[in-house]
Amino acid sequence: MTANSAPLLRFITAGSVDDGKSTLIGRLLYDSKTLLSDQIDKLNRAADNGETPDFASLTDGLAAEREQGITIDVAYRYFATAKRKFIIADTPGHEQYTRNMVTGASTADAAIILVDATRVDFSGETPVLLPQTKRHSAILKLLGCPNIIVAVNKLDLVGYDETKYQAIVAAYRALAEQIELNVSLHFLPISALQGDNIVSASANTPWYQGLPLLPLLESLPVSRHNAAGQPAYFSVQRVARQDGSSSDDFRGYQGRLEAGRLKTGDEVKILPNGQTARIAEIYSPEGKTDNAEAGDVLTITLDTDIDISRGNAIVAAASPVAPEQQFQAALCWFDHTPLNIRRKYLLKHTTQTTAVKISAIDYVWDVHTLSRVQSADDLKLNDIGHVSLKTQQPLNATAYDENPATGAFILIDEATNHTVAAGMIRSRNTADSFEI
Structure with missing residues (x-):
């Protein structure tokens, strides 16, 4: 399987502030050798001088983020391996910026929820997870994210303690059960700063037999929603007119096909008025075509003039959608x-x-x-x-x-x-x- 044959994977990092989300992405980019040469030189110089490389600086692009040491806005990064292409959204952990996390998660095929092992409360019988871990998990449930990786971070600071790791795993499983988080769930012990289990298996966690993070991301399926298998749904964004006063008046309806497939000659229904017509022509950005599927941006014409405007929908004649x-x-x-x-x-x-x-x-x-x-x-x-x-x-x-x-x-x-x-x-x- 090559990067061109595997479907693109969009994933986000989520969790509480200071759990190490930006550091994880920086380390992932560094270890997978997908950084620019000047970025690599900067990190290597820091290591040569005995300093800890600032992996978080690779994603914290705003000046305020670098000054405060927190992520405020969603930072998108693209990288590819021999097996797959990725788009990463580094989302804020601070409660104040939860809305930005929702933005990043809305299109994600997977999410990495980081749990800082040093900040989990072990004083009771059951470890207590931080509120943002719970909130972000609930938001991912709402948004229907199909793959969640729970990465227990900073294990180097607790001596790579398997007992604490397993206790955190059990606490998260209980959370997932309580909120009915019925997704593909994976658990991973890591140290983002030290690089444990990021690209290759770590000798510090011989008790962990699963995949490191990058191979796990390369193996995840992309099956968020089968929009192409649903009845056609086309949102009208704009009505395009050309030569309005001539006999060959062109009236095209522009927008995106949100679900299903359309082909020339299909019978469709206009919502909310319920009138029916047939597809006369379909135009894509590349030119005229006979077929389109979910996600395509189109201009379509109908075989009869109907009062259609922005905000209306053109759906399959048998579609169950009703105003x-x-x-x-x-x-x-x-x-x-x-x-x-x-x-x-x-x-x-x-x-x-x-x-x-x-x-x-x-x-x-x-x-x-x-x-x-x-x-x-x-x-x-x-x-x-x-x-x-x-x-x-x-x-x-x-x-x-x-x-x-x-x-x-x-x-x-x-x-x-x-x-x-x-x-x-x-x-x-x-x-x-x-x-x-």
Whole structure:
């Protein structure tokens, strides 16, 4: 298998502040020999002078990040090995920047959750994980990330103690079970600074028989969502007109095919008005084509003139998607001003924007106790909750679990124009399960 044949893997680092996320990525790039020569020289000079190489500086690009020693924004890095291509998103660990972590995780095929072995509380019968570890795990569940690697970091500072490592693994397994984190879960003992189990197996952990980090990343499957196998869903972003006054008037609908496949002659349905037509022509950036699949950016024409505008959707004639105004959704609240259910917000879903009213806060998730707070009046910064909402105009939405592209939305404060929340439309809310 070559890098060209293996599917691209997008992955993020997550966890609490100072768990070593930026250092891990820097070490991974250094050990896999995918850095520029001047970056390698800088790290080698530090080592020659007896200093500890600053691997975190390879990803902390903002001046404020280097000055404060924390990650603030999402830093994207690209690298490739002989087996696979990767895009890494180094996301912030600080609670204040949780919204940036959500941004990075929204398109990830895998996540590395770092747990600092020196900061886990071992005073009780069960080790206590940090709140951000729990919060980030819950967000990854919401976003449907299919592969999670729990990397227990800084083992060099606890003497590569297998007992402590296994206790942390057991604590995380209990967390995963409690929040129903039903994903492909892997555990790995590492020291990002020293390079243990990053690219090759470490002699310091002979009790660990699994793959090091890089070979594990090279082996992960990419099967986040089978959007191509679903009924066609095309979000109209723009209506293109040409020679509007002539007899050969061109009217094309531009946007991205979010699910399914389209081909010339297919019967389609326009939402929300429900009218039907057939695909007359399909144009991609490379020119005219007869077929398209999920992810393609297209201009399509229909065999009849229909009133279609930005925010409408063109779907397969047999698609079960129907316009709705009332939804239940999970919300990650991003704004310093709490959610106020007495006011309206703007909801942006695919290419459609409409006013929305939060009719009820069903519950808020308590990140410390992993329980639901049923009597919450609002959502505060970085809270995760479940709400009921009603939109002014019908949405052509699916459940997030079915297709993230057509089940996700953001909330916007109409007064400040701030993005105040990210939302995921839920398929159902069962009382007997932990459905965030």
